[in-house]
Amino acid sequence: MSSESDEPVRQRLTRAEAKARTRRLLLDAAARVFARKGFTGASVEEIAETAGFSIGALYSNFNGKEALFLELMAERGLGRVAEAAQTLDRHEAGTGEAAAELGRLLVHVADKDIDFAPLQAEFWLYAVRNPHVLDTMAGALRAPRQELEGLVATWLTEQGAPSEVGADAVATVVAALFQGLVRLRRVDPDSVPEELFGQALRWLFTGIGAAPDRDRPAPEEPAS
Incomplete structure (x- = not known):
């Protein structure tokens, strides 16, 4: 599983920027998983894994x-x-x-x-x-x-x-x-x-x- 630090960045992100980036990656991953599995078939585990984050990271940004x-x-x-x-x-x-x-x-x-x-x-x-x-x-x-x-x-x-x-x-x-x-x-x-x-x-x-x-x-x- 990848982490946020895997991608090189020109400068250190602020806390707000890092949170916004995490949310964006989770949303993009969710869109891909929903497209493949449908809403009912999609799971938070697969969405988090697709985004490269833990389940905890997902739930710290979204309720589900x-x-x-x-x-x-x-x-x-x-x-x-x-x-x-x-x-x-x-x-x-x-x-x-x-x-x-x-x-x-x-x-x-x-x-x-x-x-x-x-x-x-x-x-x-x-x-x-x-x-x-x-x-x-x-x-x-x-x-x-x-x-x-x-x-x-x-x-x-x-x-x-x-x-x-x-x-x-x-x-x-x-x-x-x-x-x-x-x-x-x-x-x-x-x-x-x-x-x-x-x-x-x-x-x-x-x-x-x-x-x-x-x-x-x-x-x-x-x-x-």
Whole structure:
């Protein structure tokens, strides 16, 4: 089993840097083991060995494989929101270019990131069967959800959406749409063409933009 000192370093790491490096190596090892064995089949012993650490080192950084998996899930979620934000930095929201690029993002996740989508489904089923995990799962996903809400809030402002439309609710719909289409494409790729996700977002935000704002005074009826 290797140790942290096996790799040459230019200078001595601080305690915080060494801890961050250990956590990173454990997370990377966990991702590989989960991909091979699934969440249920993976063991903390194999994850620690793959990372080159003892079980004690793993438990000094994570409570167990649930915590490892949830941190990986949150990282993936943040990464996808960041990619969407970069797309909207390059192209104005609601344009065909933005829709096309967001569609390609979904297709990449569905077709290339072939290990993690099934793992998410497996962990969701595990959490449902172990209700004590659900609150922990919700907490771990709070950061990517908040990032998505911020992105959605910008979209709503640009669309001139009614004030009663909450970014949190719309973010929930967008996340569910993305996750659902990823799973459906894995099952039936022809039913989810590359352009569908972008089109669906345009339909969603066009409908929101057309909704009446209850805070605005209704137009006066013309005098008869």
